[in-house]
Amino acid sequence: MPPIRGGSCAPPRRIMSRLGDPVRDGQDRSGASIDPRTTGERSRPARFTNRPAYHFSDRSRLMSRQVVSTHDAPESPLYSQAVKAGNTVYVAGTIGVDVTTGGFAGPTVQEQARQSLLNCQAILRAAGAELGDAVMVHTLLAHSEDADALGEVFEEFFPDVRPPRCVSKIGVDRPGLLISIAMVAVTD
Template sequence: MRQIVSTPDAPSSPLYSQAVKAGGLVYVSGLVGLDVTTGSMAGPTIGDQTRQALANCRTVLQAADAAWEDIVEVGVLLTDPADFAGMNEEYATWFSASPPTRYVAKLGVELPGVLVSIRMTAFVG
């Protein structure tokens, strides 16, 4: 059974679900560093946007009754691969012990002001 997860506290679009729960897994869509309270990107730096994108993912996971510790995979897409070190610096503060698997690739579309998009998969049993 497939369950759509949504919350007004994270970026959304009519073109995708924020997350889908299916078979004990929660698939979180790629979310950017948009602060929904202001409607603007969280800041101009890769650290600002990585922090907000991860916070947005956490918010969606919580709406799906999943915990941060349930994350098994993270996918990171960077607009500019030169931002890898800056993204890693912020990312490491969120996953200090027993991090999930991860991949990092170049974001293939141009989105004004967007430096990073992060997606996740969590296992909730």
């Protein structure tokens, strides 16, 4: 994995002038104070180094990733149900299929949403998390007009703290599929 580039959280360093003298913001090379309001000068832009903010010398320091799988939620041969990286769980788009019957939970978006959230709950539990640990929920709908009907269902599953949520349109046209829910959860 290439090192991450960009700024760092370290305190600002003194910048050296071309002559090797330390230059501080608000001072000229002689050390006299410069007030940009009176001199008409602009303040100097921040300087960025080409050094990585973090550099891992060996792969042992990298965050471990664990594939999460459970038979209590629909499985796909194309992707993992979830991946746990550190204390964060990323749940893939989960549809409202009841694993006991193998079919959709019902013909309405509310029924499929309930089942989809139950499936997400099963996946999160397999990863050692709960629905209450969710920090982001991404809802994908076949019909955008169904978005208003989901409020009641989400209140059942998230009675206290409602995580941020976004709604998009499903890109796959599958007969009977009305909703898919993906989420991110963080455990303590």
